[in-house]
Amino acid sequence: MKFEQKPMVGWYDVKQLASTGLKTVMSIVFGNYADKREIQAFTAQDIFDYSNNPEMWVDYISDLGDGFNSTYTLAHLMAQESISAGTHTMRRGNILIMGGDEVYPTPETIEYKNRLQGPYNAAFPWIDEKIEPKESKPKLFVIPGNHDWYDGLTNFMKLFCQGRALGNWLTEQKRSYFAIKLPHRHWLIGIDIQLNSDIDEPQKTYFQEKVAIHFQPGDKVILCTAEPSWALAALSGDFESDNRLKYFIDQILIGKSDGYYGGKTRDLHVIAMLAGDLHHYIRYESEVSQRGKITQLITAGGGGAFMHPTHNMKKAFRFENGFGATMKKSFPSDKESRQLAWKNLAFPWLNKGMSLFLGFMYLFITWSMQSASLSTGADSLMQKLSKIQFSVGNASEVLAIVLDNLRYSPFAVLLNLLLLLGLIQFTDTSLKNGKWSYGFGLLHGISPYKMPVWLPLVFFCS
Numbered sequence: 001m002k003f004e005q006k007p008m009v010g011w012y013d014v015k016q017l018a019s020t021g022l023k024t025v026m027s028i029v030f031g032n033y034a035d036k037r038e039i040q041a042f043t044a045q046d047i048f049d050y051s052n053n054p055e056m057w058v059d060y061i062s063d064l065g066d067g068f069n070s071t072y073t074l075a076h077l078m079a080q081e082s083i084s085a086g087t088h089t090m091r092r093g094n095i096l097i098m099g100g101d102e103v104y105p106t107p108e109t110i111e112y113k114n115r116l117q118g119p120y121n122a123a124f125p126w127i128d129e130k131i132e133p134k135e136s137k138p139k140l141f142v143i144p145g146n147h148d149w150y151d152g153l154t155n156f157m158k159l160f161c162q163g164r165a166l167g168n169w170l171t172e173q174k175r176s177y178f179a180i181k182l183p184h185r186h187w188l189i190g191i192d193i194q195l196n197s198d199i200d201e202p203q204k205t206y207f208q209e210k211v212a213i214h215f216q217p218g219d220k221v222i223l224c225t226a227e228p229s230w231a232l233a234a235l236s237g238d239f240e241s242d243n244r245l246k247y248f249i250d251q252i253l254i255g256k257s258d259g260y261y262g263g264k265t266r267d268l269h270v271i272a273m274l275a276g277d278l279h280h281y282i283r284y285e286s287e288v289s290q291r292g293k294i295t296q297l298i299t300a301g302g303g304g305a306f307m308h309p310t311h312n313m314k315k316a317f318r319f320e321n322g323f324g325a326t327m328k329k330s331f332p333s334d335k336e337s338r339q340l341a342w343k344n345l346a347f348p349w350l351n352k353g354m355s356l357f358l359g360f361m362y363l364f365i366t367w368s369m370q371s372a373s374l375s376t377g378a379d380s381l382m383q384k385l386s387k388i389q390f391s392v393g394n395a396s397e398v399l400a401i402v403l404d405n406l407r408y409s410p411f412a413v414l415l416n417l418l419l420l421l422g423l424i425q426f427t428d429t430s431l432k433n434g435k436w437s438y439g440f441g442l443l444h445g446i447s448p449y450k451m452p453v454w455l456p457l458v459f460f461c462s
Contacts, residue, residue: 001113001117001118001121003113003114003117003118003119003121004114004118005068005114005118006067006068006114006115007067007068008066008067008070008306009066009067009104009105009305009306010351010353011105011306012347012351012353012354013353013354014353014354014357016105019105019106020105020106023106023150023151024150026150040157040161040174040175040176040202043161043174043175044174045173045174045175045178045206045210046210047179047180047181047210047211047214048139048141048172048173048178048179048180048181049181050094050095050180050181050182050183051181051182051183051185052183053094053183054183055183056094056095056182056183057090057091057092057093057094057095058093058094058095058096058097058182058188059078059092059093059095059096059097060096060097060099060224060274060300061074061078061096061097061098061099061300061302061303062098062099062100062101062145062274062275062276062277062300062301062302062303063099063100063101063145063276063277063279063301063302063303063304063305064098064101064102064103064116064303064304064305065101065102065103065104065111065112065115065116065303065304065305066104066115066304066305066306067115067304068114068115068118068119070304070305071115071116071119071120071303071304072119072122072123073304074302074303074304075119075120075122075123075124075167076123076124078092078093078096078123078124079092079123079124079167079168080092092138093138094138094139095138095139095140095141095180095188096138096139096140096141096169097141097142097143097188097190097224097274098140098141098142098143098303099143099145099190099224099225099226099274099275099276099300099301100143100144100145100146100148100226100227100275100276100277101145101146101147101148101226101276101277101301101303101305102116102142102144102145102147102148102156102160103115103116103147103148104147104305105147106147106150106151107147107148107149107150107151107154107155107156108151108155109155112155112159116166117159117166120166120167120169121166121167122167123167124167124168124169125167125168126165126167126168127168132168134170137165137168137169137170138168138169138170139169139170139171139172140160140166140169140170140171140172141171141172141173141178141180141190142156142160142171142173142176142190143176143177143178143190143191143192143224143225143226144156144176144192144194144226145226145227145276145277146226146277149194153176153194156176157176159171160173160176161173161174161175161176175192175203175206176192177190177191177192177203177206177207178190179206179207179210179211181214185216185218185219185220186219186220186221186222186271187211187215187219187220187221187222188221188222188224189207189211189221189222189223189224189253190224190225191203191207191223191224191225191248192226193225193226193227193241193244198244199244199247199248199252204252207248207252207253208252208255212252212253212255212266215253215266215268217266217267217268218267218269219266219267219268219269220268220269220270220271221253221268221269221270221271222270222271222272222273222274223249223253223270223272223273223274224273224274224275225245225273225274225275226275226276226277227241227275227276227277227278228273228275228276228277228278228282228297228299229241229242229244229245229275230242230245230273230284230297230317230325231278231282231284231297231299231313231314233319234313234314234317234319235312235313235314239319242319245273249270253266253268253270254266254268269293270295271294271295271296272295272296272297272298273295273296273297273298274298274300275298275299275300275301276299276300276301276303277299277301278299278301278308279301279302279305279306279307279308280299280301280302280307280308280309280310280330280331280332280337281298281299281300281301281302281329281330281331282298282299282310282313282327282329282330282331283296283297283298283299283327283328283329283330284296284297284298284325284326284327284328285297285325285326285328286323286324286325287318287323287324287325287326295325297325302331307332307340309332309337309338309340309341310330310331310332310333310334310337311334311337311338311341312337313327313330314327315327358419361415361419364415365415365416365419368411368415
C-alpha cells in the first residue's frame with residue numbers, strides 16, 4: 001500500500017482548526033439523527049471465545065494514527081514477537097485492543113490510509129495465509145473515539161467491521177463494541193459511547209442477551225471505554241459520563257434490575273477499566289469497597305498523539321456516592337510534566353501561523369477603529385495615540401482613548417468580543433476550576449506576546 005508519511009497534526013494551524021471545528025459541529029448535530037449503531041444491530045455478532053487458549057497476551061493502545069514517526073514506532077514495538085523489559089519478557093499479544101481515536105484529526109479515508117493503515121502495514125506486513133493461516137494470526141478489536149465518530153462512523157465500520165486486516169492483525173468484530181471471553185474466567189468488554197452519548201438500546205441488548213447470560217459467579221471483567229470518565233469527573237465535577245458508565249456496570253453487567261439469577265445481582269468483579277482520550281498514562285486504584293473488591297482505573301492514551309500533562313490530575317478523589325481512588329503511577333511524572341509545560345511560553349515561535357493570524361486580526365480591528373475615528377472629523381485614533389509617550393504610568397490614558405474610539409466602531413467591538421470569547425472557550429472550561437479557565441482565556445486574549453506581531457503592523461499601516 002502506497003501512503004504518505006504524515007507529520008504530527010498541527011492543532012494550532014488555522015486551516016486545520018477551522019476544518020476540524022466545522023466537522024465537529026456537523027458530527028454533533030447530525031449524530032443525534034443518524035446513529036450508525038442502530039444499523040449495526042442488523043449484523044449478527046456473538047461473543048469471541050478465546051477461553052480455551054492456555055495462555056493469552058493482550059496488547060492495548062489508544063490515541064494513535066497521528067504522525068508517522070510515533071505511530072510507526074509503537075506499531076513496530078507491538079509487532080515484535082517478544083520484548084525484554086528488565087527481568088520481564090513480554091510476548092506479542094494474541095489480541096490487540098485499540099481503545100479509541102484511531103486517526104487524527106478527522107476520519108476521512110485518506111487520513112486512515114496515511115496515518116494508520118500505512119504505518120501499521122509497514123511495521124507488521126501481512127504474512128501469506130500459506131505460511132501463517134488466519135487462525136494463527138493476532139486478532140484486532142477496536143472501539144471508536146470521538147475522532148472516529150466525526151463522519152458518523154462510516155469509515156470506521158469499513159475498516160474494522162468487515163473482516164479486513166491491518167498489517168498482519170486480523171479484524172473479527174461486526175459492530176463498534178464487543179465482548180471477548182479470555183482464559184481463567186476473565187472477560188474483556190469494549191463499549192461504544194458515541195460522542196459521549198447514552199449507550200444505545202441494541203448495544204444494551206447485545207451485552208444483556210448475548211454476553212451477560214454467560215457470566216458465572218466470580219468472573220472478572222476488564223472494561224474498555226473511549227474516555228476516562230472517573231478522571232474527568234474528578235477534575236470537572238461533571239458526573240454525566242461517569243454515571244453512564246456506572247449504569248452500564250450496575251444494570252447491564254452486574255444486573256441490579258434485570259431479574260437474572262432470581263432478581264439477585266451477579267457476583268462479578270470489574271478488575272480494571274481502560275481508557276484513552278487523555279494522552280498520558282495514569283493508574284488509579286480504587287479504595288476497597290464493601291464487597292472487598294479493588295478496581296484499577298487506567299488511562300493509557302500514549303499511542304502516538306501529542307502528550308497531555310499529568311501534574312494537573314487529581315492525586316486522589318472521592319465522589320459523593322462514596323467511591324474513591326488514589327493515583328499509583330503516572331507518565332510523565334509530575335516533575336517531567338511541569339518541565340514540559342514551560343514550553344507553552346514558546347507558543348508564538350512554535351506556532352507562527354496562529355500568531356500571525358491573531359496579529360492580523362488585531363490589525364484589522366485597529367484599522368476599522370482608525371477608519372471609524374476618521375469619520376468623526378476629530379483626530380484619528382493613531383493621531384491621538386501618537387501624542388502620548390507610551391509608559392506604564394499613562395496606561396489608563398491610552399486605554400481611555402481606545403475605549404472612547406470604540407464608540408464609533410461597533411464592528412470592531414463585535415470582532416473583539418468574538419475573538420475574546422473564542423479564546424476563552426478554547427480553554428478547558430470543563431475543569432472544576434472553570435473560573436480560572438475563563439480567567440486564563442481572558443488573559444490569553446489580551447496577552448502582550450502578540451504585540452511583537454501586530455504593533456509594528458499597526459504603526460506601519462497607519
